Amino acid sequence: MSMISGLERAFRRCGGATLFALMLLVVPLVALAQTADTTTSPRARLDSIRGELTQIEGSLANPNVSDNELQRQRLRLQPLLDQLRLLTDEQAPRTEQAKLRLEQLGAKPDANAPPETPDVARERETRTKTFAEADETLKIGRATLLQAEQLQSSIGDLRRDRFAKALFAAGPSILNPEVWSTTLTAFPSDLRASQLIFGDWLSVFTTALFSPRGVLVALSFLGAIALYLARARYMPRLTARLAAKVDSTDRHILYGALIRIVARTAPPALASWLIYAGLNTAGLLPPRIQPVILAAVFGLALFAFVQALVDALFAPGEPQRRLASVMESTAKTVAWLAGSLAIVMAIGKVLEAWLQAIAAGLTLSIIVRGVVATVFAVILIAGLYRLRDNQEIEQEACLGPYVPVDGASLGPVRILGWIVGIAIILSLLLGYVVLATFLTEQVIWLGILAAVFVLLMQLIDLGIVSQLTGDGRFALTLRAGIGLRAATLQKIAVVLAGVLKIVLIVVTIMLALAPWGLESTDLTTSLRAAFFGFQVGGVTVSLSSIVVAILLFALGLAATRSLQRWLDGKFLPTTSLDTGLRNSITTAAGYVGYAAAAAIGFSSLGLSLERLTLVASALSVGIGFGLQSVVSNFVSGLILLWERPIRVGDQVLVGDAEGIVKRINVRSTEIETFDRSSVIVPNSNLVSGVVRNRVRSDRTGRVLISISVPRRLNPTDVRAMLLDAAEAHGDVLKKPGPNVLFKKLGTTTMDFDLICVVGDVDIVGRVTSDLNYAIYRRLSELETPVATELTVKGLEGVEHSLGEIAAAVSKEVGRRAKPAGGRVTVKRSGPEPEAEAEPAETPPAPAKPEPAANGGKDETKD
Structure with missing residues (x-):
């Protein structure tokens, strides 16, 4: 029986501790700052705090200290820690001032030196005493602060140890026959206790309905019914109004979801609270019945809130307002699963309160909690099994490009849920009923946290950023009233959203770990140590x-x-x-x-000139061993960044590398050449070497075009042509205007230079090309061609002889080519001409040949 009574205490302690931890983290604890009397000396305040710490240590020394007592001592210790931190912060500058005042008197003279005057000796004694008292108070304060922090850690360790022992306390399994036999034996007595307690309460309640107290109860019930009716009547109208809005952006969908959460949760929760408040005010809730009614109120509020969250995120039947990208079947399954688990949890809490009211035995508590946990685990496993993708969806997903379906995104959640469900069942079979009950609570708690986290993250992304960067009234007010630009508001929105996301993530992690024994004070203590500092070698x-x-x-x-x-x-x-x-x-x-x-910056860090000298001395050793070039480049980089002889975007010439400065780093500078190569130049070369910066003072560029023209042209016309070509180009600056220089007068040519200025050095090449085209066209128009005739005298005889030879040759060719019929037939091996040539004049017919001696036969000899 001792084991059973111990398990019963573990049930009550674990459940109460878990509920208290949740409430403690949902509603942040306000720091209990105790204002110390300013007239009390620091030493007296310190002695008072040390006395209270001694009392806390005595309470913790008790091995049977309860969890509630540990929590009370922790709340008592927190303001003492705040006072100690404030006291040490105030005492540190006082001690430093006392030390400086003592050092102003110099060192005390030795025995061989002349003695001090009486006034100096008295002043030295007074200042020495003041410094000793301040230094002693500071040292004791720091030691006491360390003691208080250790006590805080000890309380946290003890509470976590108690929680772990209660959570993992082994007991009889739910399948143990002895448990069932003991429960069946004690069940008639438990049933009579239930009838006695609840029967008496119902009789009192019925009698009270016809008394003045019944009016208050009736009003509370009527108010609850009115709230439910209003929810049933106006909720569809609200949904239809939100759905009818033309603006269907993600931000308005999110706002509609938040409105639905409030509209669906507030009426049931308020109605349940009205009934509870009416019964309690009328005096109809005895101490044993009150936890049962309170559990019922909590269960109804939990069920309504879970349903509202699921409807806001998944919106079954209304995909147009769905915030989670899942299919319709998945949305319906999640809604069914969440509602079923919330109902089981609410029923379990009411049954636990009922068992506590009738003082039921431990075996009945084990069976009831075991059955509730088993039903919870079965529903969880079955609901997660229904989240699988069916075969048709899987086949469609494999046909085209890969598109993740619900199973791909919900796979880790499904596996984790199955592990938790199996762990609940195994815990029940092995006798760890407390652990199984705790896991069921954590499933609901983590699900609610995840849903709220997703909603708040979307609210940060869509609500805050859009309010600051959009065209809404608030953003326009900030721009017009305060004078902030749109780019500045964009930066503020990004930073604010990032900070809020970090805070939300930290709070969510704290709330998720809170039921496992990690309290907010543990994390805030670590954050305070990191933010307010710790001592390292005398430096904070x-x-x-x-x-x-x-x-x-x-x-x-x-x-x-x-x-x-x-x-x-x-x-x-x-x-x-x-x-x-x-x-x-x-x-x-x-x-x-x-x-x-x-x-000033180093002094605020507590780094004096002596410490900086020590650091510089330590660095000089490394510099002497081969860091000269690194330090030289580092210092040169600082010079480049401060003096800015070379800026990002300048066109520079370093050695044989010319290009645009892209980046100035601490050690080197990156220059991009015109063939898109990157040249890395050490900063020391830029500081100590010769660098040609083409855009040091401004970014204007100089265009130089040199031409050579024939000497016969008019130089004035050439100058006018060059000036017209330059002035006609839109990128050439009017001030200073283009100029033409007559560079050289040669034997046959003249050399001219066209000089003009453009607004940016980057367009010098393009403008030069454009001007070359224009000058060539104008120069072609300016240079008119001159006809030249060559006459050679003294060759008349040669010309007459060549003419006679040509005539004779043409006659001989014509005689041989013409046939007897008078036609000239020319055989060509190439393609036929497209058109026949006009017939030439018929040459005179040749004389008939004399008859041959062979009897009239022609004989042709080739």
Whole structure:
């Protein structure tokens, strides 16, 4: 029986601890800051805190301390920790000031030195005593703070240990016959206790209905019925109104989902609370009945909230307002699964409250919780099994490009749910009923957290960003009223959304781990240590000090640059100093300002000049062993970034590499040449070497075109032609205008140079090409061709002889080619001409040949 009574205590302690942890993290605990009396000395306050810590240590030394007592001591310890942190923060500068005042008197003279005057001796004694007291108080305060932090960790460890022991306490299995036999034996007595308690309550309740108290109860029931009727009547109208809106963007769908959550959850929860408040106010809830009614109210509110969440995310039957990208079958399955699990959980909580009200035996509690957990696990496994993709969908997904279907995205969730369901059943079979009940609660809790997390993430992405960057009233007010630009609002929206997402993720993780024994104070303690710092070698390293140092350094840089702009733009131009001296003064002021900003930043970190000297000495050892080039490039990079002799986008010539500066890094500079190659140049070469920057002062480019023309042309016409071609181009600047130089007068040619300026050096090549085309066309028009006739005298005889020879040759060819019939037949081996030539004049017929001696036969000899 001792084991059974121990398990019963474990049931109650685990359930109460889990519920309390959930409520503690859902509703953040407000810090109980105790205001200390300013008139009390720090040492007296410290002694009072140490006394309370001693009492807390005595309470923790009790081995039978309860979980509620541990929680009470933890709440008592938290304000003491805050007071100790405040006290040490106040005492540290006092101790430092006392030390500085003592050091101002110098070292105490030794025995051989002349003695101090009485006034100096008394002052030294007073300051030494003050410093000793302040230093002692600071050391005791830090030691007490460490003791309090250790106590806080011990309380957390004890609570987690108690929770783990209660959670994994082994007991009889639900299949143990002894459990069932004991339950059947005690069931008549439990039934009589139920009839006695609830029967008496029902009789009292019935009697009270006809008394003045019944009016209050009747009003509460009527109010609950009215809420349910209003929900049933107006909820369809609200849904239809939201669906009828023309604007169907994701943001308005999300807003509609949030409105539905409130509209579907508030009436049932408020109606249940009205009934509970009416019964409680009328005095009709005795101590044993009150937990049962409260569990019923909680169950109804839980069921309504879960249904509202599922409807907002999955929207069964209304895919147009669905926030989760799943199919209709999956949406319906998820809605059925979530509602069924919520109903089982609500029934289980009511049954547990009923068992506690009738003081039922442990065996009946084991059976009831086991049955509820078994039904929960079976519904979970069956519902997840229904989430599988059917065969037709899988075949369609394999036909075309890969498109993930529900099974691909819900596969990990389904496997995890099956593991949890099997773990619940195994825990019941092995006797770990508390663990099985705890797992069922976690399934509902994590499901609610996941749904709320998805909704809030979408609200951050769609709601906040759109309100700041859209054309809504709020964004227009910020632009018009405050003067923020759209780009600035975009940056603010991105940063704000990122911060809110980080906070949401951290809070969600804390809430998910809270039922397992991890409390918010454990995480906040670690975050506080990281933010407010910890001691490393006498220096406090903290995120807050680093942020403050960066802000101070940034303010110093801004002030320095403002001073430089004022010197360069307003003050120095009023003096008679030359330009070089002005630049030197402005640069020197910048160096002094940068050094001052760095000193302020380091001092806020607690790094004095002595510590910086030690760091520089340590670095000098590494520099001496081969880091000279690295440090040289590093310093040169700082010079390039500060003085900006070379800027990103400048066209520079370094050695034989010419191109555009793309990036200036700490060690090297990247230059992209015109053939799109990257040249990496060390920064020291740019600082100590010769660099030609074509756009140092401005980005205007110079176009130079040289031409040579014949000497017979008029130079004035050539100059006018070149100027007209340059002025006609739209990219050539009017001021300074184009110019033409007469460079050289040669024997047969003249050389001219056309010089003009364009707005950007990047377009010099294109403008040069365009001008070359235009000059060539105009020069062709300017150079008219000259006809030239060549006459040779003294060759008349040769010409007459050549003419006679040509005539004789033509006659001989014509005689041989003409046949007897008077036709000239020419056989050509090539293709036929397209058109026949006109017949030539018929040559005179040749004389008939004399008859041959062979009897009239012609004899042709080839």
